[in-house]
Amino acid sequence: MYIGHVNDVEEKDVQVAKETTIRWLITPKLGAKNFVMRYFVIKRRGEIPLHQHDWEHEIFIVKGEGYLTKDGKNWFKVVPGSFIYIPPNEPHGYKNEDSETFEFICLIPAKKEAVPEDEWAE
Template sequence: MFVGHYLDVEEKEVTIEGVEKTTIRWLVSPKVGAKNFAMRYFVIKKDGRIPIHQHPWEHEIFVVKGEGYITNGRKTVKVVPGSFLYIPPNEPHGYENPDSETFEFLCIIPVTEKSVPPEERGD
């Protein structure tokens, strides 16, 4: 068993092209023994965004704090604390926070060589 607190996990700026005012904490990953799924904690600050992108893996998301918008390029949905989402593999998706001080959510993904960076795989 592994037990931690999210504030004890290093908060890193997301440096992918087009991402603005967004941080990530890798809460659960192979680094702590997880073999199948990784859990990440994202914070998108006011006026921040993660542009539309896609991956060959699914996402499960739970909104913890603040309000934001999720889009697949065709439909945009406002989400609030308690909202949860399933994003299928290869579906375009993006996030924006135009209104809240912070928009915070958990994101769970399958562990693959491409979905988890080497430092979180324990390589």
């Protein structure tokens, strides 16, 4: 078992996004073999542009209000307590228009192409 706190995990800038950080909370480095847990913070006027992956996402909104899109045109507002399932290969994007921060937990499969090398067990 591993017990940690989000504030003890390094916050890193998301290079392909604007005003967005990520914390890799649970990864193969800790022994997780099936899933990875990440914590995202998108600051006001920040965004993660439309993109897609070969893996699913499970998302839970923790703080702030934000918007998600699956086509780049229609945006859906989400609030704390909202949960989202994004199937593999579905284009998706996120933005924060007016909350101080828009924060969410995102779970993905523990796949080599999805997780940075430094989050794998040595």
